[in-house]
Amino acid sequence: MMLEVNIDRIMNNIETICEFNATPGQGYTRFSYSKEDMQAREFLINECQEFGLKVTTDGVGNIRAKLEGLxxxxxxxxxxxxxxxxxxxxxxxxxxxxxxxxxxxRTIIENGIKTLNSLEFVVFSEEEGSNFGSTLAGSKAMVGYYGVDDLKKLKNPLGISMYDMAKRAGYDPDKVTHQVLKHGEVKAMLELHIEQSIVLESKNIPIGIVEAIAGMQAFEIVLKGVANHAGATPMSLRNDPMATAAKIMAHIEDLAKITPSGSTVATVGRIFCEPNISNVIPENVLFTLDARDVDNRILNQFVSDVRQKLIDESALHGVSSNMHFLGSSDAIILDKLTVELLENEAKARNIPFMRMNSGAVHDSSILSAVTKAGMIFIPSVNGRSHVPEEDSRYEDIELGCNMLLGSLLKLAM
Ligand SMILES: [Zn+2]
Incomplete structure (x- = not known):
């Protein structure tokens, strides 16, 4: 018999934390440092202490709870x-x-198992970027990417900084740089997560083992033409930034489908047009590009191809154009031995699995800078996430948690 988690306790805990919700009846809203978040933290810390874990929190509220090893x-x-x-x-x-x-x-403790390595339960603050518009802020602080000055610069829409919010929540953000996770302090970091996409469900496979996390590049593309009468201006005499934008957007989609990696995704998610009147050729068009791939080289090539298309189409349409860089993150290849360890665990438990990439970034991507990171995905029903309908099947959650349990044991014995 392989060791197994208590799925009822897991589902109960999830229900308990979901009661700490700022928008009951309209999905789940629990921003870092909010009343609901603090209630959830208190619940988790109590639970850790009841099981004898040693709990510490750093300057931005990242929780680390340790079960000491032999x-x-x-x-x-x-x-x-x-x-x-x-x-x-x-x-x-x-x-x-x-x-x-x-x-x-908890399962390891209740079964009286003593591991060689200590086990640490970690909860990262502010992963979603819901307060300050910057994702993974907690894990970035944990590995030293964000220092005190950065925390002071990250502000919510009311102008309150992450530094101040952490302080109000009772943490000491001035200490964050002294609490940075060092190389060699953690042997491995495993994260179980919902897939947030439809690949596993469409293949009817309950476990995904993540090999790579996609990198991302974001831009704002600005086109300036000449506003004019929609009826009186002949097609050959126009400087139409909207027609230009349409050509570029179509190219973005076509190109993303045929890159050599086969894993490029590109999205135009926002568009702005001026004067935005049905019978006027627009003067200004602005749209965003979010492009991702697990291969940094191919992503760079994709972006430079889009840039060339922008130059060509702008010249053809007689409009001026600019491509402003908004932000980027590099693709991360996760540790190969950890991928194999996770695969072996799935095989030992007779759980169907597949290797896959993650299109979304996760705290584990950041932790991979200082330790070997591994990720286990379970299916998202209808592939939906970040919406109230987000769901995962009870049985898949159980399989995912058992995978996590077995893999942690192997790493720590
Ligand atoms: Zn997440």
């Missing part, structure tokens, strides 16, 4: 996720991985 000098094996949500978000994003990790450690 060799306290050996690096910890870490697992967890985030408990914050987007506005009107779902039940399982983050929470499944947090409760799954807690449950794995």
């Amino acid at each position: 060799d306290p000098q050996a690096p910890s094996v870490m697992s967890g996720s985030h408990i914050d949500t987007v506005y009107h978000g779902g039940k399982y994003d983050g929470l499944v991985g947090a409760i799954g990790a807690l449950e794995a450690i």
Whole structure:
């Protein structure tokens, strides 16, 4: 018999935390440092303390709860996720991985198993970027990407900084740089997460083992033409930024479908037009491009092809154009040995699995800078996430948590 988690306790814990919700009846809203978030933290910390874990929180409220191993000098094996949500978000994003990790450690304790390495349950603050518009802020602070000055610069729509919000919540953000996770402190970090896409469900496979996390590049494309009468201006005499934008957008879609990696995704999610009147050729058009791939080289090539198309079409239509860089993150290849360890666990438990990429970024991408990171995905019903309808099947949650438990044990024994 292989060790198994208590799925009823997991589902109960998820229900309990989902009651800490700022928008009852309209999905789940639990922003970092909000009243609901603090209630959820209190619940989790109490639970950790009841099981004898040593709980610490850093300057931005990242929680680390440690079960000491037989060799306290050996690096910890870490697992967890985030408990914050987007506005009107779902039940399982983050929470499944947090409760799954807690449950794995509880199961190990209840079965009287002593691991060589310490086990650490981790909860990252502000993963979603819901307060400050910057995703993964907690894990970035944990590995030292964000220092005190950065925390002061990150502001919510009311102008309150992450530094001040952490302070109001009772943390000491001035200490964050001294609490940075060091290389060698953690042997491995495993994160269980919902897939947030439809690949697993469409293949009817309950477990995804993540090999790579896509990198992202975001731009704002600005086109300026000449506004004029929609009836009186002949087609050959126009400087139409909307027609230009349409050509570029069509090209973005066509190109993304045929890149050599086969994993490029590109989205134009926002468009703005001036004067935005049905019988006037527009003067200004602005649209965004969000492009992602697990291969940085191919992503760079894709973006430069789009840039060339922008230059060509702008010249053809007689409009001026600019492509402003908004932000980027590099693609991350996860540790190969950890991928194999997760595969072996799935095989040992007779759980169907597939290797896959993650289109979304996760705290584990950030942690991979200082430790070996691995991720387990479970299917999202209808592939939906960040919406109230976000759902995962009870049986899949159980399989995912058992995968996590077994893999953590292998890493820590
Ligand atoms: Zn998440």
